Amino acid sequence: MSIVVTGATGQLGRLAVEALLRRGxxxxxxxxxxxxxxxxxDLADRGVVVRRADFGDxxxxxxxxxxxxxxxxxxxSVPVADRFANHRRAIDAAQSVGVSLVAYTSMTRADTTATIIGETHRATEEYLREHAVPSVMLRNGWYLENYTSQLPVVLEHGAFIGAAGQGRISAASRADYAEAAAHVLTTEGHVGKVYELAGDEAFTLDELAATVADRTGRPITYTDLPAEQFAAALAGAGVPTEVAHALADADLGLGRGELYSDSGDLSRLIGRPTTTLATAIDKAVR
Structure with missing residues (x-):
């Protein structure tokens, strides 16, 4: 019997495979x-079984x-409108082969969030429960990389933009979330659990800008925009319109506290403090 990882061609999936290998x-x-x-x-070259899996097939x-x-x-990682249908097909396939556990990477506060992205996660969680699939919800918070990946442009222009107000974000690194997933997949007692996975230290986008300024020695500010202007700015930078709208909507959710959690679940699962914002910035600008 095996452990299957979907999306191993993506960043989180590959990190999860590596975490499983490290766990022996x-x-x-x-x-x-x-x-x-x-x-x-390259994973196949290391002995990992590699198979094609298309959520649309x-x-x-x-x-x-x-x-x-x-x-x-x-x-x-498909258009938001298509996500739930893709998840449903994957769950049906998993149920048909009799898996003992589906660990689903959901989103912080998926049961109560009002965001567009959150609705797809809530629908998926409900489908798993309604079909009695043995499952665990890994409600991943925002990735620190969502912000550190922007640093070249931020450092060029001296500013972050967003629509989050003073909302606090409990972000962690992709590697932290991958390690938590590997722990859940290699230990018992997780069926039926819901883990709110979040960074130990929350921050506002103003604090994000201040931390980047401190770590780089460059003047960095945060400019808060109405959601419509933020979406337009993202679209103007080349982000597809639907994605830009969903990201701006997510910032509104962030402002409502929907990406904040002080559960401590993530650090407990990985057995160490989560990656700090300062550490992530240092790594990104190294």
Whole structure:
């Protein structure tokens, strides 16, 4: 029996595979899947089983999940409108092969959030429960990389922009979330659990700008915009219109406190403090 990771061609999925390997899971028991497996040939070279799995192709999912004991279902990186249908097909395929656990990467406060992105996660969680799929909800908070990836442009212009007001974000690194997923997949007692996974230290976007300024020695500010202007700015920078709208909507949720959690679940699962904002910035500008 094996552990299957969806989205292994993406950043979080690859990190999860690496975390499983570090925990001593034999490569032959890990199945890394993705729509285009050419990008994970190196994992196959290391003994990991690599299979094609396209969320839009139910037959490929059933074949990819064959023999799976546990499944890490990483939320699909497709247009928001298509996400739930993709998740539903993956869950149906997992149920058809009799997996003992589906670990789903959901979103902070998925049961109460009013954001566009959050609604897809809530629908997926409800589908898992309604169909009695043995599952655990890994409600991942925002990634620190959502901000550190912007640093080249931020340092060029001296500013972050957003629509979050003074909302506090409990962000952590992708590696932290991947490590938590690997822990859940390799230990018992998680069926039916809901983990609100979040960084230990929350910050506002003003504090984000101040921390970047402190770590780089450059003047950095945060400019808060109405959501419509923020979405327009993102679209003007080349972000697809639908994605820009969803990100601006997510910032409004952030402002309402929907990306804040002080649960401590993430640090407990990984057995150490979560990655700090300062550490993530230092790594990004090194």
């Amino acid at each position: 899971i034999p490569a032959s028991r890990i199945v890394a899947t993705g729509r285009d497996v050419a990008g994970i040939k 139910p037959d490929s999912l059933a074949a990819a999940f064959e023999g799976a004991e546990k499944l890490l279902l990483i939320s699909a």
